[in-house]
Amino acid sequence: MAWPSIFQRGTLLSRFSHHHVVVFLLTFFSYSLLHASRKTFSNVKVSISKQWTPTAFNRSIEPEELWSSNHLFPSAEEATLFLGTLDTIFLFSYAVGLFISGIVGDRLNLRSVLSFGMCSSALVVFVFGTVTEWLHFYNKWLYCCLWIVNGLLQSTGWPCVVAVMGNWFGKAGRGAVFGLWSACASVGNILGACLASSVLQYGYEYAFLVTAAVQFAGGIVIFFGLLVSPEEIGLPGVEAEDHFEEDSHRPLINGAENEDDYEPNYSVQEGSTVAQVKAISLYQACCLPGVTLYSLAYACLKLVNYSFFFWLPFYLSNNFGWKEAEADKLSIWYDVGGIIGGTLQGFISDVLQKRAPVLALSLLLAIGSLVGYSRSPDNKSVNALLMAVTGFFIGGPSNMISSAISADLGRQELIQGSSEALATVTGIVDGTGSIGAAVGQYLVSLIQDNLGWMWVFYFFILMTSCTILFISPLIVRETCSLMRRRQARILSE
Structure with missing residues (x-):
């Protein structure tokens, strides 16, 4: 078993400059802020539902005109269904936006696209949650339109930050680095929960106000402080560094049946050399080995992960x-488990130099953790423990697919020399995942309303099983490769 060179003594410090650290932190916290503003909505659903379905007590103390304007829904059940609809609307627009943002990010300046998305999304969130409440203006169509726009704007975040990280951090140690970095979403969830709970006593509108203000400030910092690639300051790119790494022509992601016989024979542009490739099309990106399988798998897994996020x-x-x-x-605690899971599983996949077997084991254990959490007793300590375990086995693989594996797919050998593919591939993987998550949020509200929460967990178990099914060809191929490597090592001893 090869030990990644990046983990050898002294290699880490010599390989990464202070610019790498700054890029890591800026991209980490930029996406954390985007997730914090999304988390605010899920954290205040109960308060919003109460505000939209005033009780008889409220009617007795409020003016008739104000009561009627607030009375969007006759019951809490209908309000809950509409909240689920808003989640679905957001994720569908977010999914569409990801396909577009990936292409745009590969053709325009990543820093400008990310900054614009953060600042404009913050303004939309402010109007959605704060301005409408201050003006006592409640309208279902306005909420839907604002959340569609917010989904499109927020979609600029992930393809851009993954592309920037892919520009700065090479193949060696990517699983561990991206595993730790992908905790940005979970940290954003934690930040959003803390900010919302700290001001919720003053009204849910202040939760939206605080997170929107912090996100807007973060967008300004990104515009003036983020370096998109090492080449901007005269440092060598990651492809030049990876050229000197051992086994650099045997990527973690490839479509060959036998990696020992692998030869790059695919060109994303006919009649031109790979070195001449710049931006690739959406279709060409979908044809890359592993992209379709991981996209379909992520559609099922993100459905489960985002259901925990929203509900x-x-x-x-x-x-x-x-x-x-x-x-x-x-x-x-769910996000804490996801942070630990993504980092540890990414490190293990670096050591094995394979991703799919690590994902498979984690997802099999995730099914058991879902069964356990669905039967959690009415005890906060036990619930938190089971929640963290569930986050470890679900959030961890989700973080790996959306970050390290997306970077592997976007910088595999077949398109080496193309600096304009990573955001597009990331947009495809995350966009497909968001489509699955969008459908799932509406299904969760329907299943819960008609069958109860236990059937929601059965649904999660089914989707987790489908995730394993979609990547099963990759699991078999990479497991066989590990076995061949082990046999070869035994014979050589």
């Missing part, structure tokens, strides 16, 4: 009767 605080309040602020803080 976990609501589930805790609805199922156990815990206060909304307490449920927000408790939901943090």
